Amino acid sequence: MTNKDKYDNDGLTPEQATETQEPVNKHSHLPLEEQVAALGEELAGAQVEVSQNLDLAQRAQAELANFRKRTDEERISLGKYSNSRLITKLLPVKEDLDLALSHIPESAPNDSWLEGIKLIQRKLNSFLESEGVAEIDGIGAIFNPMEHEAVGTEDSTKHPPGQVIQVVRAGYRLHDRVIQPAQVIVAREPQGEDQSTSSPESKETEDE
Structure with a gap:
């Protein structure tokens, strides 16, 4: 038996080639309606994952921008107050x-x-x-x-x-x-005069 009979063009046996090939639609064994529903769920899950990844990327970008801003401010401050x-x-x-x-x-x-x-x-x-x-x-x-x-x-x-x-x-x-x-x-504001000298009652007491 020749190598051509044992291996394909990629150097794999037919069994290995079959194992490495994933089906295009893993729900192909299901009825059409169930296939559509399953694919819809997968699509929704993928959209959620994409949204989460996008949010993480935006946060990372914002943090990087803030870090650069702080670094620039610190560099400017260091130069201004170095002396x-x-x-x-x-x-x-x-x-x-x-x-x-x-x-x-x-x-x-x-x-x-x-x-x-x-x-x-x-x-x-x-x-x-x-x-x-x-x-x-x-x-x-x-x-x-x-x-x-x-x-x-x-x-x-x-x-x-x-x-x-x-x-x-x-x-x-x-x-x-x-x-x-x-x-x-x-x-x-000036403090008031001593009550003992300014109060009429005090003066009356002194007169008595």
């Missing part, structure tokens, strides 16, 4: 420099050393500004606990309650993030 530690350390230097120059009278001669210090001040302020540093609003601003730190209150009839009337230490933000809250004195 925050350095800037925080420079702020006391700026404050000391500003304080020192503020005590120099305007009538003082413009010596070269003084001009040099003012130049350093301008360069430092320019650097901080270029990095996105801005001073937080102080006197006249309404107290904001996100930006201000109240270190005291003061009775005032000239300012509405809650208004900043004095800045003890300037505050700064880096872009939209507060890196140093402003220490401030806040106006409050």
Whole structure:
């Protein structure tokens, strides 16, 4: 017997070839109506599976988009605030420099050393500004606990309650993030006079 008699063109015996072939319609042994019903059920099941797979794919796509968005935001944030530690350390230097120059009278001669210090001040302020540093609003601003730190209150009839009337230490933000809250004195409504001196009943008691 030749190989051609034992094997087909794919190298399989007739028995093996028969086993590997699936019937086109596995319900072919059923009556036609039952075949249609069975195929309809299979189609419905396949549609449900497709819908579920599509939903999973859409969720995965949405999660991937959110992940990319978060990654981009984190990268941008990292770039914006990468110098925050350095800037925080420079702020006391700026404050000391500003304080020192503020005590120099305007009538003082413009010596070269003084001009040099003012130049350093301008360069430092320019650097901080270029990095996105801005001073937080102080006197006249309404107290904001996100930006201000109240270190005291003061009775005032000239300012509405809650208004900043004095800045003890300037505050700064880096872009939209507060890196140093402003220490401030806040106006409050004047307290009433002592009842013992203002009450008519108290006066009558004193007269007696």
